[in-house]
Amino acid sequence: MTKDAQKTALLIPEEKYLTSGVHIGTQQKSADMDKFIFKVRNDGLYILDVKQTDYRIKVVAKFLSKFDPDKILVVATRQYAQKPAQLFAKSIGAKSIIGRFIPGRLTNPILSSYIEPEVVILNDPIADQQALRESVSVGVPIIGMCDANNETKNIDIILPANNKGRKSLATIYWLLTKEILTERGQEEYNVEIDEFEASI
Numbered sequence: 001m002t003k004d005a006q007k008t009a010l011l012i013p014e015e016k017y018l019t020s021g022v023h024i025g026t027q028q029k030s031a032d033m034d035k036f037i038f039k040v041r042n043d044g045l046y047i048l049d050v051k052q053t054d055y056r057i058k059v060v061a062k063f064l065s066k067f068d069p070d071k072i073l074v075v076a077t078r079q080y081a082q083k084p085a086q087l088f089a090k091s092i093g094a095k096s097i098i099g100r101f102i103p104g105r106l107t108n109p110i111l112s113s114y115i116e117p118e119v120v121i122l123n124d125p126i127a128d129q130q131a132l133r134e135s136v137s138v139g140v141p142i143i144g145m146c147d148a149n150n151e152t153k154n155i156d157i158i159l160p161a162n163n164k165g166r167k168s169l170a171t172i173y174w175l176l177t178k179e180i181l182t183e184r185g186q187e188e189y190n191v192e193i194d195e196f197e198a199s200i
Contacts, residue, residue: 010054011175017050020167024048025148032152036160046148048160056159057172060143061179063157064119069093073117075101075131080166081123083198084173091177091191097131106134119143124163125150145172170196 010017017023025046029037038049064072072094076085082098089096095115097105104111106120120135121143122128135142136154144155145163152158162168174193181189 010051011057011179012171014050017053017171020171021165022048022053022161022168022171023050024162024165024168028149030149030151033146033148033150033158033160036146036158037148048148048162053159053161053172056157057175057179060121060157060159061176061183063141063143064092064121064176065180065183067119070095071116071118072121073097073106073115073119074121074123075128076123077101077127078124078164080164080198081169084169084196085123087191087196088173088177091189092180101128101130103130104134106131106138106140121145122155123169125152125155166198166200169198170194 023038025048027044029046036048036052038047040046069092074085074089074094074096076082076098077100086096086098095117102113105113105115108114117140119141120131122132123145125132125144125146132142132154141156142154143157143159144150144152145159145161146152146155147163161172170193174196178189
């Protein structure tokens with residue numbers, strides 16, 4: 001495979017991205033996310049460019065693989081994000097805050113649940129805005145899974161994707177897990193994508 005072909009080769013067939021709805025955005029679009037939009041559907045839904053999503057998964061995995069796993073924090077408030085985010089964190093050895101984010105977790109050392117991460121991954125900067133604010137105030141890099149309607153002002157690495165759908169979230173977190181482990185030199189990951197999917 002040539003260098004150019006490697007650059008453009010997707011992690012999974014494009015069809016799999018599409019059937020899991022990774023590309024399905026929202027009916028609102030922020031100016032920040034304009035460059036990640038592929039088109040607007042007749043029903044008004046903004047469609048994300050899966051090639052950019054795929055590329056950003058590789059970028060995020062390469063970036064995260066440089067950190068001590070224990071210093072990575074994954075935050076996921078949304079219902080369908082909780083199971084895949086938790087499994088992702090467990091698989092790569094990261095910490096996670098799933099469900100309600102108690103204010104002060106990143107800023108108040110007096111709290112017994114206080115955490116000092118070196119990098120934070122937000123499932124949705126809107127739903128996880130408390131974690132976003134605290135990450136900004138302590139000055140750690142922030143990776144944000146951003147849908148068409150997200151603002152990206154304080155996000156250091158944007159991962160454009162449907163951050164609300166069950167199958168989309170399972171796909172993204174599964175791919176991130178596989179890619180990070182590959183970057184660390186661990187080729188085998190035998191957990192199936194379905195295991196990342198939240199129950200209805």
